Amino acid sequence: MKKILAMLLAVAMIATLFVGIAPAAKADDVVTLKWVTVGSGMPANYDAWKDNLNAYLAEKIGVNLEVEVIGWGDWDTRRNMIVSTNEPYDIMFTNNGTFYNDVTVGAFADIGGIVETAAPELFQFIPESYWDACKIGGKLYGVPTYKDSSATHYFVYDLAKVEATGLDYASAHTMNEVTPILKAMYEAEQSAVFILNKGGLDAIYGRQYDDISAGLPAIGVSYANGKAEVVSVFEQEDVLEDLKTLHEWYEAGYVNADAATLAEAPSYRPCFVAQGWPAAAKTTWGPNMGVGDQCVAIQWGDTVLSNATVQGSMNCISAACKNPEKALQLLQLVNTDSKVRDALYYGLEGDNFEYTADGRVHKLNTDWTMAGYTQGTFFQVTQTDDVDFNQWDEVKALNEQAVASPILGFSLDSEPIADDLAACIAIYAEYRPILMTGTQDPTETVATMLDAMRDSGLDDIITEIQSQIDAWVAG
Numbered sequence: 001m002k003k004i005l006a007m008l009l010a011v012a013m014i015a016t017l018f019v020g021i022a023p024a025a026k027a028d029d030v031v032t033l034k035w036v037t038v039g040s041g042m043p044a045n046y047d048a049w050k051d052n053l054n055a056y057l058a059e060k061i062g063v064n065l066e067v068e069v070i071g072w073g074d075w076d077t078r079r080n081m082i083v084s085t086n087e088p089y090d091i092m093f094t095n096n097g098t099f100y101n102d103v104t105v106g107a108f109a110d111i112g113g114i115v116e117t118a119a120p121e122l123f124q125f126i127p128e129s130y131w132d133a134c135k136i137g138g139k140l141y142g143v144p145t146y147k148d149s150s151a152t153h154y155f156v157y158d159l160a161k162v163e164a165t166g167l168d169y170a171s172a173h174t175m176n177e178v179t180p181i182l183k184a185m186y187e188a189e190q191s192a193v194f195i196l197n198k199g200g201l202d203a204i205y206g207r208q209y210d211d212i213s214a215g216l217p218a219i220g221v222s223y224a225n226g227k228a229e230v231v232s233v234f235e236q237e238d239v240l241e242d243l244k245t246l247h248e249w250y251e252a253g254y255v256n257a258d259a260a261t262l263a264e265a266p267s268y269r270p271c272f273v274a275q276g277w278p279a280a281a282k283t284t285w286g287p288n289m290g291v292g293d294q295c296v297a298i299q300w301g302d303t304v305l306s307n308a309t310v311q312g313s314m315n316c317i318s319a320a321c322k323n324p325e326k327a328l329q330l331l332q333l334v335n336t337d338s339k340v341r342d343a344l345y346y347g348l349e350g351d352n353f354e355y356t357a358d359g360r361v362h363k364l365n366t367d368w369t370m371a372g373y374t375q376g377t378f379f380q381v382t383q384t385d386d387v388d389f390n391q392w393d394e395v396k397a398l399n400e401q402a403v404a405s406p407i408l409g410f411s412l413d414s415e416p417i418a419d420d421l422a423a424c425i426a427i428y429a430e431y432r433p434i435l436m437t438g439t440q441d442p443t444e445t446v447a448t449m450l451d452a453m454r455d456s457g458l459d460d461i462i463t464e465i466q467s468q469i470d471a472w473v474a475g
Contacts, residue, residue, distance in 0.1 A: 031326045032064045035315075036082060037093040039069040040369035049348040056339065061329045069370055073263030083107045090321045091331070093374040094142065096311035100215035101425065103136050104418060108316040109324055112140035118325040119332035125377070126335070132409045133310035136213070142314035143331050147378040148395045150402035151309040153203045153275050154297035156285050161185055161193075161270045162296065170298060175245040178271075182254040185270055192256040193270040194249060197263060200436025203273050203300065204242045209233050210306040210405040212412055212465060216425050218453060219462055221407050221469075223304045228406045228473050230466045232458070234435075234446045243435065243442035250438030259437035273300065275312070277398055279391035283384065287366060293386075303398045306405035313373050334376035341380040345372040360385040410472050417464045420457030427452045 043049060046067075054064045068089075070078045082089060083102055094102060102108055112135075116123045123131075126146045134142035155169075155178055162169045165184035172178045185193040202217065209220030212230070220233045233239055249255045256262065265272070268289045276284070278297050286295030315331060317324045333340045346353040346361055347368035353361050361382045372381070378392050414421055431449040434440045450458065 030058045030062050030064055031323045032066060033090040033323065033327055033330060034066045034068065034088065035091040035093075035330075036068045036070065036079070036089045037370065037374050038072060038075045038079075039371040039374070041071040042069050043347065043369045044367065045348050045351055048351065049343070052348060053340070053343045056343075057330070057333070060333060060337075061326065063326055063330050065330065067370070071264070086320065088320065089318050090323070090327050091315050091317060094314055094316050096211065096213055096308045097215065099142065099311055099314065099316075100136065100213060100412075100414065101422070102316070103141050104414060104422075106319055108141045109319045109321060110139040110141060111143070111317055111324065111328065114325060115140065115143075115328055119328040121336050122328065122332035129409060130310045132411070133213075133307040134314055135411045137413050137415070138411055142311065142316045143328070144310050145313040145315065145373065145376050146335065147313065147373060147376075148275070148277055148398060149310045149312075150303050150305040150399045151207065151275050151312065152277065152303040152398050153207045153273055153300045154278070154281070155300055156272050156274050156281060156295065156297045157181075158268075158270045158289070158291055159286075159294040159296045160291070161188070164188060169296075172298060173300060175242050179245065179249070182249060182271060183252070186252070186254050189270065192253060194254045195256050195262075195265050195269040195272065196259040196437045197265040198260055198433040198437065200259070200432060201246055201273060201438075202436055203275070204246065204436070205233050205239050206308070207301040207304065208238060209236075210304075210407060211308050212407065212410070213307040213311060214412055214414065214421060214461075214465065216421060216428060216461070218424065218428055218450070218458065219465065221405060223302065223306070223403050223405055226406050228469050230462050230469065232450065232462065234442075234450065240442065240446070243438070243446070246436075246438035247440070247442055248438075255438050260433040260439045277391065277394040279387070279389065279394050283387060283391055303402040304405065305399070305402035306408055307410070309402075315374075315376075331376065335380060338380045338382055341376060342382050344370060344375045345381050355382070356385050358385075362386075407469055407472070410469060412465060413468060417457070417461045420461050423456035424453045424458055424461065427456060 050065065057063045057065055126144055130144045130146060130149055131140060134140055134144050157169060162181060162185065165181055167181050167184060169181050172181055182194055205217050205220065208224065209222055211217050211220045218233055219230055221228060221230055274285060281295040281297035282293040286293050289295065317327050321327055334344060342361065346363065352365060352368045353363050356362050361384045363384060378395055383390055427449060431445060435442060435445045
């Protein structure tokens with residue numbers, strides 16, 4: 001009996017030991033991933049938000065998440081530093097402005113071989129053509145945030161200010177037609193009403209030309225004529241005319257004098273241009289600028305679809321990520337699980353928002369500083385209780401009616417022109433603030449900029465890309 005009791009006691013002790021070890025082992029299996037993204041800086045309640053979300057993520061996929069939210073004004077500098085110094089991270093938001101360069105320097109992992117197995121729901125959820133748009137040289141480097149993946153641009157107004165002009169703003173669909181409206185608003189305000197930062201009004205070319213995902217807006221293919229022809233964009237009459245109008249706005253005082261040096265535009269602007277969908281005026285732009293739903297958006301040009309519009313918001317896995325499968329599993333949850341999606345989009349439940357009895361979201365404040373468009377699909381975001389329509393239906397409709405680029409799905413092989421392309425991109429970065437804000441006369445600025453680009457191989461770039469496109473079209 002004593003031997004039996006001793007044996008039972010030993011078994012009990014071993015069992016207790018394993019019970020203690022098991023949770024520890026499980027905790028050790030949880031992988032921490034760092035996600036670098038852009039917004040209005042770190043949320044004030046970040047720690048509480050992170051603890052709440054991580055409890056769910058750990059249970060679902062064995063992941064804990066850390067997020068670095070870089071302010072808009074610091075984004076370019078900080079992002080470049082992270083990439084150039086190989087600072088550790090696992091996931092990074094990016095877009096077509098930097099995607100090509102970051103891939104060429106080896107910053108991001110090719111996920112083409114693992115996304116289908118590591119995140120099959122994600123792979124099936126996002127349209128195949130959108131995956132194709134995130135490829136460079138036939139390799140897949142980004143997860144597109146399936147949302148308004150086509151691009152539609154709008155003139156966005158403070159409704160009270162624009163109605164006070166007495167002008168027919170609803171019929172003003174071009175910059176020339178908008179000019180008298182800005183003039184009337186300026187005369188009423190006696191200050192700039194079309195506020196730009198140093199990034200400028202890139203919709204001038206972005207809504208008309210596919211930039212071939214080369215990261216160089218000076219070259220592109222027109223959406224309008226259906227020809228797969230590479231042109232020098234800033235020499236096209238439609239772009240030059242809009243640049244001249246923008247310069248006139250600047251000279252007249254409608255655009256702020258410090259536009260070329262301003263890092264971040266203020267949240268309130270009487271008029272600005274944004275990419276999105278009509279209801280965003282009431283659900284996003286108006287609230288963000290402090291006028292609630294008293295905001296209106298008037299479409300500027302066609303809705304267009306290209307590699308670049310899809311690449312307007314992507315998340316990429318670091319080439320140095322130790323757990324790329326886990327990173328893809330996280331992005332899969334972001335795109336397929338509304339609880340995770342809402343946490344990133346709205347913030348901390350009970351602090352930033354709460355769910356209503358009918359399953360909608362009631363926002364408790366506007367303090368959440370992460371940028372929702374950078375994270376994942378819109379189609380899993382829970383609707384708010386302050387509107388009686390589903391704004392994501394508008395987004396889907398725009399995607400479906402978009403004018404597709406004649407080179408949608410074309411993947412540029414940049415290796416033959418890598419040095420020339422890098423040089424021209426650097427030249428554009430130098431001229432962009434003064435050109436795209438209207439600060440200087442575009443006739444002179446464009447000529448000087450293009451002279452420098454041609455000295456750095458612009459014509460060779462156009463010739464090589466056209467050759468690749470011609471081969472792609474021929475099949």
